[in-house]
Amino acid sequence: MTGPGPVRFGVSLAPDASVSLLGTARDADRFGLDLLGVRDEPYRRGTADAVTLVAAALAATTRIRVLPAVACLPLRPPAVLAKAVATMDRLSGGRVELGLGAGASPDGVDAYGGTRPGGAAAARRALEEAVQVIRMHWSDQNGLRFDGEHYRFTALRAGPDPAHQIGIWLGVTGPHGLDLAGRVADGWIAPSSLVPPKRLADGQRRLDDAATAAGRDPAEIRRVYVLEGTIGGREPGGLLHGPPRQWIDEMTELAIGHRVDTFLFGGDPEQLAVFALEIVPAVREQVSRERGVARV
Incomplete structure (x- = not known):
């Protein structure tokens, strides 16, 4: 098993239709x-299309990687989604990843014309x-x-080829969903509101066990935590x-422990500067220091 790599940081945004x-x-x-x-919340009133926003964000930036986090599978046919993501990856020089989920709101999916897969087990199979x-x-x-x-697909040729090996990160929270992620996914996306630290530890073990049983190295699976909170106060x-x-202390413990x-910051975008310029550098430094102490 390989050792821990560098911690990565980012932001998770609502599909805002405005230029903000x-x-x-x-x-x-x-x-x-x-x-x-x-x-990706297409069934919510006032939202914009997440895949279109990913493309627009790629065009507006130069180095950051962008992904739907997570794409709502019941409203995104997988072959069409694969073509869109690969196209964006090629045009951006390899800056796209793919977060994918079974659909957080079955009622919303149904109201928007999607098909309910017929229970949790069927949703996982899909x-x-x-x-x-x-x-x-x-x-x-x-x-x-x-x-x-659930899906049929026929094509004489695949493609277009993405510019790099795109990671598929599954947004799952239940034990069987974690088993699936451990078997087939490149990463696991977990929101802090649904997977607090106590559940996170159990989820990590479940993910590791499923990966090992499938003959995979658990260390190769990215662990993405969406930080749903507020910065401020004394x-x-x-x-x-x-x-x-x-x-800083809580994120360091999440990384080390x-x-x-x-980490994806899912709070108020107005607080992004504090997160990126004050908190992130301190977490990087503290994680590096504590890992160094642990190796001595």
């Missing part, structure tokens, strides 16, 4: 953040099939054919609700 999202994307790029995630279809689409094979329970107000010093290797 592009301004935040430029700020995140300028501040040196690694990732920009756009949440998610697994989608990963297969997407990877097939990105392969260099010809004469492609997939005939699954006193702690609970996890991720408090002054910058509290955030819970093996989180990627």
Whole structure:
């Protein structure tokens, strides 16, 4: 098993139809953040299309990686999504990743014309099939054919090829979803509101066990934690609700104690500068120092 790599930092944004999202994307790029995630909520009134926003954010930036975090699978046919993501990756010089989920709001999916997969088990099977279809689409094979329970796909040729090996990071929270991520995914995206630190430790173990059982190195699976909180005040107000010093200590513990290797700030975009310019450098330094002590 390989050792821990550098911790990455980014921001998770709502699919805002205004130009403020592009301004935040430029700020995140300028501040040196690694990732920009756009949440996919097409069934919510007033939201913009997340995939279109990913393309616009890529055009507005120069170095940051951008991803739907996470794409709503029941409203995104996997072969079409694969083509869109690969196209954006090629045009951006390899700056796209893919977050994918089974759909957080079945009622919203249904209201927006999508198809409910028919229970949690069926939703997981659809998610697994989608990963297969997407990877097939990105392969260099010809004469492609997939005939699954939920998806069918036939193409004489795959493509377009992405510019780099795009990671597929699954947004799952339950034990069976973690088993799936451990078997087939390149990463796990977990929101702090649904997976607090106590659950995070159990989830990490489940992910590791599933990866090992599938013959994979668990260390190769990225662990992405969406930080849903508020920066400010002088006193702690609970996890991720408090002054910058509290955030620094809590994020360091999440990285060292819970093996989180990627953080996406999901709070108020107005607080992004404090997160990126004050908290992130301090967390990098503290994690590096504590890892160094641990190796002695």
